[in-house]
Amino acid sequence: MDWDDMRVFLAVARAESLGRAGQALKMDPATVGRRIARLEARLARRLFHRSHQGYALTEDGLRLLPHVEAAQAHLRAAEEPGAPGEGLSGQIRLGAPDGCANYLLPQVIAQICAQHPALEVQIVALPRLFNLSRREADMAISVSAPQAGRLHAQKITDYHLHFAAATAYLNRHPPIRQLADLRRHRLVGYIPDMIFDRELDYLASLSLPGAQMTSNSVPVQVNLLRQGAGLGVVHDFALPHAPDLRRVLVPAFSLTRAFHLVRHADDLRNARLRRFADALVSGIRAQVAHLEESVVQVERQASSENP
Template sequence: MNGPDWSDYQAFLAIARSGQLARAASTAGVNPTTMGRRLRRLEAKLGATLFEQTRNGQELTEAGESLLVAVEAMAAAAADIPETSGEGDGLSGTLRISVSEGFGSWFLARHVPRFREANPQLTLDLVANSGFLSPSRREADIAVMLSRPKVGPLTARKLSDYALRLYASPDYLAGREMPERPSDLVSGHVLVGYIPDLLYAPELRYLDEIHPGLAATIRSSSITAQRRLIANGAGIGVLPCFMAEGDERLVSVLPERRITRSFWIVTHQDTRQLARVRAFNQWLHESVRTYRHQLLPGT
């Protein structure tokens, strides 16, 4: 009997990373029937059950856990082949970067084209939404997160601090008294913020740091939507300075009440030495140093 095809191993890896057969099929661009057939073929050739079906999807068996280590090493080696196959052509392959919505949409979106121009053979996937893909599950090559992960086979390095302040629009403030102290926000003002039970990171709880008990009455899971609401006169809200400074539609409120958070750059231990991962890490650290004034105004 011939050994398993590499496509079968790729199917196994996709299911292991996503935890769901249907999600893995969607990511791979095949239908779930094809993905399931590849998995059954691999299990038959190996003589082992690799997943258990649970309410939440597929969970690795002990045999699956052992195979995952070997297949991830194979995938990492395969991913590195095009990077070293030619001289002077720059990086190639695909680099998937998971970032918070604000950092991805407002900071990286401004600067990442320079990295891509230097590496025209490289495909960049910029996943900027509410939540993070997991480097430990190989859902992303790099993640820029709001805290340092405490578990997993990961390498984490602090990228930068960044500042946040309260902002409002001139239209909203027209006819209202400008708040002079945090307690002025308790009544007489509309606050814009996150939906508490949809927060994907505790670092996004801001209003209690401004004044205990403050609560938003116009809420969104999207920081981009919050920014637009504030700019359109809906109320006062906390925004990262890199999203708000320089916009004439936004005015700083209680500017002395500055909140500081941090970005951490996270990679899997097994893939952090890939050329494209190393190159992007270096480029991102250099870009953050160059544009530090956008992240931390006044420094």
């Protein structure tokens, strides 16, 4: 089979649209359609169902897809540098939830790229799950490990979250000593119907009113808190970036979550992506540990100064 035709097949299978596939391939949609029709004629099989909603794989298309993806993985592996000590190069797209993308990845990716000047990293920061089967990204960081699909998940590290508020806000209100005290305060959190992972529903287990100020973005929530809007659940690793916020109800309320690195199963043999993943995992682990420890150190210093 012609690999160029297989490349077109993969693009349409992942995009489910001639237009989106054409954009990825830098081809006219009509040309993409003709290439698919030619491939189907050559194989004497119908690979896609056509409808107003787009292109969906038929049973024959679904059977062909993993073989073509495996062939693509082998081709990518063959293009990798042979010597393990050679620097990383080329483009890698990394998907991540926006909290991780804003407060962890800039430091980690900057360090990796400093060590590999020919490497180009694209960070896609979106508050949703990424579809690696459609190649929205080469790999993605998630809070929950995927339970379906041809995906491989590697736990990166645990991280912790606590209630926090601006120091100015806390100074204007009575002390918060127990969870029940939160009923007298405004809460900041996620928009309920836009919580894309149940692990992010931090307030679900608490008998508290819903948050009055909400956003699907972690940095927006942090900035609301910095403006004295109320209290909210914040990643400990974000607090060094917002020194005007202070944790409360420690240790009465503490959450532990984990980041996972998710990759397509066919990419596990790709030496370049494997080396990048190793550097990414070790970098995130070190950064989370460093930032969380700095929060504890600041609190210890404040406690010693104000016994």
